[in-house]
Amino acid sequence: MPIAISTTELRKRYGSVTAVHSLDLAVERGTVFGLIGPNGAGKTTALRMLVDIIHPTSGTLRVLGEDPRAAGPQLRRRIGFVPGDLRLDGRVRGRSLLNHYADISGDVAPGMIDALAERLHLDLNPPIRALSKGNRQKLGLVQAFMHRPELLVLDEPTTGLDPLVQREFLLMVREARNSGQTVLLSSHVLSEIQQAADQVAVLSRGRVVAQGAVESLRLGSIRHLRAGLADTTVDAVRTALAQLSQLGQIEVTDGDVVRLTARVNGDIDAVIKTIARFRLVDLAVEEPDLEESVLSLYGEQAPESSEKEKNNG
Amino acid sequence: MASALPVLRRSFADSWRSLLGWTVGVAGALALYLPLYPSINGAGQMDQMIASMPPELVKTMGIEQISSGPGYVQGTFYGLIGVLLLTIAGTSWGASAIAGAEESGRLELDLAHGVGRLQYALESALSIVVRLLWLGGFAALMVIVLDGPAQLGLDAANVVAASTSLVGLTLVSATMALAVGAITGRRSIATVAGAGVAVLGYVINAVAAQSSDLEGARAISPYAWAFRNTPLVDGFDAGGLVLLVGVSAALTVVAVFALRRRDVVG
Numbered sequence: 001m002p003i004a005i006s007t008t009e010l011r012k013r014y015g016s017v018t019a020v021h022s023l024d025l026a027v028e029r030g031t032v033f034g035l036i037g038p039n040g041a042g043k044t045t046a047l048r049m050l051v052d053i054i055h056p057t058s059g060t061l062r063v064l065g066e067d068p069r070a071a072g073p074q075l076r077r078r079i080g081f082v083p084g085d086l087r088l089d090g091r092v093r094g095r096s097l098l099n100h101y102a103d104i105s106g107d108v109a110p111g112m113i114d115a116l117a118e119r120l121h122l123d124l125n126p127p128i129r130a131l132s133k134g135n136r137q138k139l140g141l142v143q144a145f146m147h148r149p150e151l152l153v154l155d156e157p158t159t160g161l162d163p164l165v166q167r168e169f170l171l172m173v174r175e176a177r178n179s180g181q182t183v184l185l186s187s188h189v190l191s192e193i194q195q196a197a198d199q200v201a202v203l204s205r206g207r208v209v210a211q212g213a214v215e216s217l218r219l220g221s222i223r224h225l226r227a228g229l230a231d232t233t234v235d236a237v238r239t240a241l242a243q244l245s246q247l248g249q250i251e252v253t254d255g256d257v258v259r260l261t262a263r264v265n266g267d268i269d270a271v272i273k274t275i276a277r278f279r280l281v282d283l284a285v286e287e288p289d290l291e292e293s294v295l296s297l298y299g300e301q302a303p304e305s306s307e308k309e310k311n312n313g
Numbered sequence: 314m315a316s317a318l319p320v321l322r323r324s325f326a327d328s329w330r331s332l333l334g335w336t337v338g339v340a341g342a343l344a345l346y347l348p349l350y351p352s353i354n355g356a357g358q359m360d361q362m363i364a365s366m367p368p369e370l371v372k373t374m375g376i377e378q379i380s381s382g383p384g385y386v387q388g389t390f391y392g393l394i395g396v397l398l399l400t401i402a403g404t405s406w407g408a409s410a411i412a413g414a415e416e417s418g419r420l421e422l423d424l425a426h427g428v429g430r431l432q433y434a435l436e437s438a439l440s441i442v443v444r445l446l447w448l449g450g451f452a453a454l455m456v457i458v459l460d461g462p463a464q465l466g467l468d469a470a471n472v473v474a475a476s477t478s479l480v481g482l483t484l485v486s487a488t489m490a491l492a493v494g495a496i497t498g499r500r501s502i503a504t505v506a507g508a509g510v511a512v513l514g515y516v517i518n519a520v521a522a523q524s525s526d527l528e529g530a531r532a533i534s535p536y537a538w539a540f541r542n543t544p545l546v547d548g549f550d551a552g553g554l555v556l557l558v559g560v561s562a563a564l565t566v567v568a569v570f571a572l573r574r575r576d577v578v579g
Contacts, residue, residue: 014576051425054576077427087418092327100326103319105427143422 003062004029004151004182005050010059012045019045021206023059027184027199032177034197034214035186042206043186044084047155050184051081064151077105080144084155084186088128088136095124101143108146116142119172120165133160145172152176152183158192170196190287222293223264227275228257228282240274247271257281263288320428320436321443328406332444335402339452342398346389347459354380373519375540382465383545386456391475392540395452396511399479403445403487404507410437411572412494412503420577434495434569441487449480467545474544481557482539486511488564495568498578510535535560 005027012020020042027033035043048054049061052068052075061068066075088097095113102108117124122138131139137160144152152173158166173183173196187193193200194214202210202217210217225247229237234252237260241247246266253259258278264271268285275283325332353359359380363371371377375392378384411434414420424430453476460467490507494500514536521530521537531537538553 048421053421053425054578055574073427073429073432076425079425081422081425083418083421083425085418086422088422089417089419090327091330096326100319100323101426103322140422 002029003027004064005033005184006062007046008060010046010049010061011057012042012049012054013057019206020049023206023208025201025208025211027182029182030177030180031198032173032183032185032196034193034200035184035203036188036190036193036200037203039188040205041203043203044155045206046203047081047084047153047184047186050153051076051079077107077147078150080147080149080152080154082140082144082154082157086137086140086159088131088139090129091127093125093127094122094131094139097128097139098124098143098146102146105147105149107148109148112146112148113142116145119168134162134165137161138165141169141172145176148179148181150181152181152185154183154185156186156188158187158189166192190293221266222288223268224284224286224288225260225262225264225271226282226284226286227260227280229260229275229278230257230281231279232258234258237278240277244271244274318436318439320423320433321440324410324437324440325443328440328444331402331406332447335398335448336451338398339395339448340455342394343390343452343455343459346394347386347456347463347465349463350382350385351464354385359385369523372522375519375522378543382460382463382467383471383543386465386467387475387540387543387545390452390456391479391545395479396482396515396536399445399448399483400486400508400511402448403441403483404490404504404511406441406444407487407490407507408494408500408503410441410491410494411568412498412500415494415498415577416500424577430572431569434491434565434572438488438491438565438568441491442484445480445484445487449476452476452479468548471545471548474549478539478544478550478553478557481554481561482514482535483511484561485514485535485557485564488561488568492564492568492571495571495575498575 003026005025007023007025010020010023010025011018023042023046025033025046035046037043045054049056050063050068052072055069063071064075064078068075094117098113102113113124116122117138120138120141122135122142128136128139137157141157144154144157154173158169161169170192173185176183177198183196185193185196197214199212200214200217201208234254237252237258238250241250241260241262246264246268248263248265250262251260260275262271264285357380363376363379374388376384376388379388411420414423424433453472456465456467456472456476457469459465460469460472486507489510490503493506494503497503514534517530517534518536518541521527521534531541535557538556539550540553542550542553544550
């Protein structure tokens with residue numbers, strides 16, 4: 001399959017700080033590629049290099065077959081970009097801003113802007129400074145999608161969006177892929193990537209620590225478990241859980257009900273069946289944050305680095 | 314197809330309120346000062362006042378000729394209030410065009426679209442030129458309108474020449490702010506640089522006016538390039554204008570190259 005983005009030993013240093021160490025990525029055309037990693041992993045730096053906002057220190061970079069530094073504005077018209085730190089402000093109305101970007105990037109189909117705005121429940125008439133954070137983010141999405149670019153580079157695009165709009169956004173991503181567009185989506189929220197992406201790369205401290213199909217990465221295998229168990233004792237709970245090797249960080253405390261917290265790494269079925277023997281008054285199984293997943297699963301592969309990491313992702 | 318000069322048009326759309334404000338400021342200054350000329354000058358009060366002032370101060374302020382109509386307009390507006398207003402306006406526009414846009418986070422999104430950095434910097438500079446020309450042209454128009462009622466005895470062509478020099482002078486500060494903003498990405502530093510050029514040029518000119526031994530120092534003062542040959546009396550000063558426009562153009566080129574080779578971080 002043809003390649004939309006490829007990077008080879010891509011590196012970016014700011015003075016003595018290396019934000020991206022040696023990035024090797026290959027994004028196939030017509031796919032959704034997820035880039036995940038904790039804050040400060042180098043996601044934003046990597047994505048900014050794709051649109052020539054910052055220049056690589058070394059390594060090679062190909063976007064839609066061209067070098068972003070040499071290709072210039074012509075290449076960027078084929079890309080839709082949502083910056084990781086999207087800041088929009090001013091008296092100008094949302095519609096005027098979008099028309100301005102349509103002027104520059106060209107080829108926005110008639111009615112497209114209104115259709116997208118309606119889809120995201122965005123009012124284009126108030127001045128931007130009167131918009132909420134979430135609505136400004138929606139403007140960011142509209143300006144990236146409106147000219148149906150061949151490539152969408154979306155850096156933490158759902159920041160500040162409510163869950164309904166997030167779902168609509170994921171639909172938009174899927175539709176873009178189905179119509180042949182390529183999407184590069186960065187996030188520090190694992191579930192978002194799991195729902196949207198075909199392929200994923202995990203970034204930690206400026207390096208890819210894992211790459212492949214989403215399911216193959218085991219990132220979803222860690223869960224935090226909280227339960228309240230009635231009519232039992234701490235000892236009985238401890239005994240029941242003793243044989244479950246996938247449990248860690250077990251804490252059992254006494255009270256009106258016995259409170260249990262633990263970390264599950266692996267098969268959850270046996271855990272649930274074991275605690276189901278007790279009378280449950282409360283149960284929560286939560287996804288850990290991505291930082292924890294990445295560090296616990298790939299931490300040993302992430303090279304030790306004494307360098308201070310740039311803190312803007 | 315992309316339409317012509319999108320960056321320029323957007324900067325107008327964003328800044329017309331500010332431009333209107335500066336226009337009102339220029340109008341206010343002219344409407345305040347110029348009509349006073351007949352009453353102040355009538356009884357020879359002006360000459361008495363100048364005679365009673367220390368000669369160094371008179372030379373510093375460039376008001377030796379203030380009892381004449383052109384000298385009065387030069388001493389009050391073109392050499393003083395006008396320079397102040399247009400310098401502040403031009404410097405703030407120059408500092409916000411690139412550095413301000415970068416600090417506000419707008420530049421990152423703008424440059425990720427289909428606009429090159431050369432185009433961005435050039436259109437930003439052009440937008441400032443047009444706005445300064447507007448203020449200068451507006452000032453010339455007002456001076457010409459007030460010329461009769463205020464009994465100033467000005468030549469309309471020379472008024473245009475003085476306004477042109479004023480625009481050229483303040484353009485140096487504006488493009489200095491633009492260039493330093495493009496190099497540093499910091500609005501505050503850009504503003505200091507733009508204002509600094511204006512202050513330095515004024516001070517060098519004033520010091521050089523004190524003695525013929527120091528006359529040579531005027532060669533490096535943009536203020537002297539603009540007004541040493543009194544355009545309000547003698548008309549267009551081609552040499553001075555070439556220097557002002559040349560330096561502004563060079564600073565714009567610096568802005569282009571600085572923006573092109575730099576990482577935009579915001």
